[in-house]
Amino acid sequence: FAKSPTIEDGVLLVGTDSSFAPFEFLAEDGKNFTGFDMDLIRAIGKELGYKVVVQNMGFDATVPALRTGIVDAVIAGMTINEKRKKFVDFSDPYYTSGLIIMVPSSDTTTKSIKDLEGKKIGAQVGTTGMFRAEKVPGAKVVTFANAAETFLEFQNGGVDAVIQDFPVVAYYVAQGGNKGRLVGPKMEAEEYGIAVTKGNKELVAQINKALASLKKSGEFQRIYKKWFGE
Ligand code: GLN
Incomplete structure (x- = not known):
C-alpha cells in the first residue's frame, strides 16, 4: 500500500458519512461530496493551507477512524456531547441543531413523543436520535446504517416514526419526502463540532482559528446562507 498522505504533506484527511443531506451528500455527478459541512471543511482547509481529502464511511465508524488515525478530522453533523468527548476532541461549535420526530402524513393523531410509546421507531445507528428513541417507554427501535436508509424504510411504511436531526428531516421533507x-x-x-483525534490540540486550535477567521470575513455566513437561507 502507498503510505497515506499526512498533515505534514499538506493533506487533511477528513472522514464523513455522505448520506446526511444537506450537510454531506453525493452531488448529482455521483462523484463529489457536497453540502454545508463539505463547503465548510474545504474553506477551513483553504484558510490553513491544507488540501482536504474526504473519506466516506459509516457514521458509527467515524470515531473509531479518528482513534486509529485513519483520518485527521471528522465533519459529519456530529453532535458534541460528553460521551464522545471521552474519545475525541471537538472544535468550537459551528451549527446549532436538535432532534425532531417525523411520522407518516397519514398519521394525524401523533402529537408528541408520548404518543410514540410502544411504537416502532426508526433511527440511524449510533446517533443521538437513536439514543433518544431508546428512552421512549416500550418502543421498538429499529436502526439503520444511515439517514438515507432510515428514510427509505420510513417511506416503505416499515416504521411508525423516525427520530433524526431536525435540519436533515426538514431537508428530506422539503425535497419531496412528502409522506412525512x-x-x-x-x-x-x-x-x-468538528472532531479530531483525542489530544491533537494543535489541530483543534488551527480549526478554531480558521472558523473564527471565516466568520470574521463573512465566508462562513455565505456558506450558511447557501444551504439554509437566512
Ligand atoms: N447529530 C447526530 C449525532 O451526532 C447525527 C449525525 C449523523 O448521523 N451524521 O449523533
Whole structure:
C-alpha cells in the first residue's frame, strides 16, 4: 500500500458519512461530496493551507477512524456531547441543531413523543436520535446504517416514526419526502463540532482559528446562507 498522505504533506484527511443531506451528500455527478459541512471543511482547509481529502464511511465508524488515525478530522453533523468527548476532541461549535420526530402524513393523531410509546421507531445507528428513541417507554427501535436508509424504510411504511436531526428531516421533507409530517417541538438542543483525534490540540486550535477567521470575513455566513437561507 502507498503510505497515506499526512498533515505534514499538506493533506487533511477528513472522514464523513455522505448520506446526511444537506450537510454531506453525493452531488448529482455521483462523484463529489457536497453540502454545508463539505463547503465548510474545504474553506477551513483553504484558510490553513491544507488540501482536504474526504473519506466516506459509516457514521458509527467515524470515531473509531479518528482513534486509529485513519483520518485527521471528522465533519459529519456530529453532535458534541460528553460521551464522545471521552474519545475525541471537538472544535468550537459551528451549527446549532436538535432532534425532531417525523411520522407518516397519514398519521394525524401523533402529537408528541408520548404518543410514540410502544411504537416502532426508526433511527440511524449510533446517533443521538437513536439514543433518544431508546428512552421512549416500550418502543421498538429499529436502526439503520444511515439517514438515507432510515428514510427509505420510513417511506416503505416499515416504521411508525423516525427520530433524526431536525435540519436533515426538514431537508428530506422539503425535497419531496412528502409522506412525512414533522411533530414538534425540537428536542435536545445540540451543537455540531468538528472532531479530531483525542489530544491533537494543535489541530483543534488551527480549526478554531480558521472558523473564527471565516466568520470574521463573512465566508462562513455565505456558506450558511447557501444551504439554509437566512
Ligand atoms: N447529530 C447526530 C449525532 O451526532 C447525527 C449525525 C449523523 O448521523 N451524521 O449523533
